[in-house]
Amino acid sequence: MVVGEITEDKDIVVIGGGPGGYHAAIRAASLGRQVTLIEREDVGGTCLNKGCIPSKVFTHFAQEFKKTKHLKEMGMEFGEVVANLSSLQNYKNKKITQLRAGVESLCKANKVEIVKGSASFLSESRIGVENGHEFSLFNFKQAIVATGGEFQYPDGIEFDSDRVLKEKEIFQLEEIPEELIIYGNDYISLEVATIFSILGSRVTLILNGEFPFDSAISKELFRQLKKQKVNVIKNSTLQAASQAEAKVTVSMEKGNGEIVSIEGSHFVASGKVKPNLSDIGLDRLRVELTEEDYIQTDREGRTSIPNIWAIGDVTEGPSLAVKAIKQGKAAAEAMAGLEVEVDLQFVPTVVQMSPPIACTGLTEEEARRAGYSVTVCENPVRGNGYAQLTDEKDGFVKVVSDSETDMILGIHMMGKGAVELITSGVLGLEMAARDEDFRFPLYPHPSMNESLLEAVEGLKGDAVHMPPRKEELAR
Numbered sequence: 328m329v330v331g332e333i334t335e336d337k338d339i340v341v342i343g344g345g346p347g348g349y350h351a352a353i354r355a356a357s358l359g360r361q362v363t364l365i366e367r368e369d370v371g372g373t374c375l376n377k378g379c380i381p382s383k384v385f386t387h388f389a390q391e392f393k394k395t396k397h398l399k400e401m402g403m404e405f406g407e408v409v410a411n412l413s414s415l416q417n418y419k420n421k422k423i424t425q426l427r428a429g430v431e432s433l434c435k436a437n438k439v440e441i442v443k444g445s446a447s448f449l450s451e452s453r454i455g456v457e458n459g460h461e462f463s464l465f466n467f468k469q470a471i472v473a474t475g476g477e478f479q480y481p482d483g484i485e486f487d488s489d490r491v492l493k494e495k496e497i498f499q500l501e502e503i504p505e506e507l508i509i510y511g512n513d514y515i516s517l518e519v520a521t522i523f524s525i526l527g528s529r530v531t532l533i534l535n536g537e538f539p540f541d542s543a544i545s546k547e548l549f550r551q552l553k554k555q556k557v558n559v560i561k562n563s564t565l566q567a568a569s570q571a572e573a574k575v576t577v578s579m580e581k582g583n584g585e586i587v588s589i590e591g592s593h594f595v596a597s598g599k600v601k602p603n604l605s606d607i608g609l610d611r612l613r614v615e616l617t618e619e620d621y622i623q624t625d626r627e628g629r630t631s632i633p634n635i636w637a638i639g640d641v642t643e644g645p646s647l648a649v650k651a652i653k654q655g656k657a658a659a660e661a662m663a664g665l666e667v668e669v670d671l672q673f674v675p676t677v678v679q680m681s682p683p684i685a686c687t688g689l690t691e692e693e694a695r696r697a698g699y700s701v702t703v704c705e706n707p708v709r710g711n712g713y714a715q716l717t718d719e720k721d722g723f724v725k726v727v728s729d730s731e732t733d734m735i736l737g738i739h740m741m742g743k744g745a746v747e748l749i750t751s752g753v754l755g756l757e758m759a760a761r762d763e764d765f766r767f768p769l770y771p772h773p774s775m776n777e778s779l780l781e782a783v784e785g786l787k788g789d790a791v792h793m794p795p796r797k798e799e800l801a802r
Contacts, residue, residue, distance in 0.1 A: 345372020
């Protein structure tokens with residue numbers, strides 16, 4: 328590699344074109360800055376090209392596939408319904424291409440320069456970009472690190488086969504696995520489990536810990552997995568996973584220390600996301616890192632070097648695109664002198680399984696540990712008229728509140744429409760809403776929205792479509 332003498336001057340460079348990076352680039356450009364976006368692979372990052380979008384194509388497909396029985400019951404006539412994953416892959420790839428082209432078009436419209444290559448800091452104001460045999464040097468005024476995360480997996484997994492897969496690879500299959508073994512307890516594992524159980528796989532889910540939900544959600548989740556005939560193995564640690572001919576053997580240590588092995592046709596592991604910082608030259612700078620090796624930032628996204636910012640998976644917090652997007656916009660606005668901050672207290676947790684899960688705020692257990700005088704209400708979705716007519720009766724809405732102030736502390740949902748409806752919960756919690764703030768507005772009827780209304784009304788026993796609360800016996 329020969330480094331040339333020519334160095335280009337840039338205003339803002341954004342390293343990484345994922346959701347956080349391209350939102351930061353476009354927002355900074357809209358505020359009048361000259362922006363260069365550096366991406367070594369495809370614009371859109373893991374989210375658009377390998378993660379969120381591909382997986383949601385599969386979750387949507389499974390949910391629609393599940394509806395066919397109900398549609399036949401209503402009188403819709405059609406022949407045998409078959410899940411063709413080869414056609415689904417064509418559809419998925421088409422949508423990814425369209426969405427990626429849309430992002431590139433938005434960058435072009437906002438005059439964001441896109442540079443292909445791998446970037447590495449040479450100093451606090453200079454960066455090198457390598458693309459094959461080409462190497463470019465840029466001087467910059469400000470930079471945003473948005474290089475995302477990389478997945479790390481337990482030892483003992485032999486990924487060198489077409490049947491022992493990482494979570495992103497499962498969405499590249501063109502045939503439905505006969506017997507699918509899944510290792511993990513996160514949202515990806517749950518989505519994979521319900522997708523392929525609906526499509527006809529015999530699914531085993533090995534849990535390496537507790538579900539990260541309110542206890543009521545976890546309890547209903549186990550019931551739903553059992554209903555969908557997903558075999559759940561709790562409190563187990565993976566020892567090994569390997570393929571021999573057409574079978575995959577998975578060994579695990581159960582909570583009591585027993586070592587057991589199971590076989591299937593395919594195995595998929597959900598990894599833990601760690602910041603992707605190994606190749607960007609941060610060791611040449613004095614950037615402060617956290618104990619977990621994330622980049623330390625303030626509430627605007629600024630690092631210990633005043634002209635360098637960091638967003639997304641390279642910073643602490645949940646590994647979610649929604650976090651990266653918010654941080655990206657905030658960093659761009661802060662660079663322009665606007666007063667901003669990022670508060671991750673009410674980041675919604677979403678699982679696009681069947682039925683979907685969406686949560687925000689404190690769980691009942693967290694609220695009690697924090698010292699609140701806790702009141703809760705769970706409103707089953709089956710009491711909702713719209714849920715009945717659409718045959719989407721599984722799930723409930725749980726509201727956690729402080730009985731002394733009536734402030735809503737947390738909202739936890741499982742059921743059709745939960746992902747869209749949780750926005751109301753996020754807005755309410757952000758504005759420190761009390762129960763009357765949720766009860767006062769008019770909710771559309773008939774709709775799944777009414778499940779949230781009645782859950783809040785039920786905090787004081789006022790919900791019409793719930794049985795009256797039983798009076799507590801005098802002690």
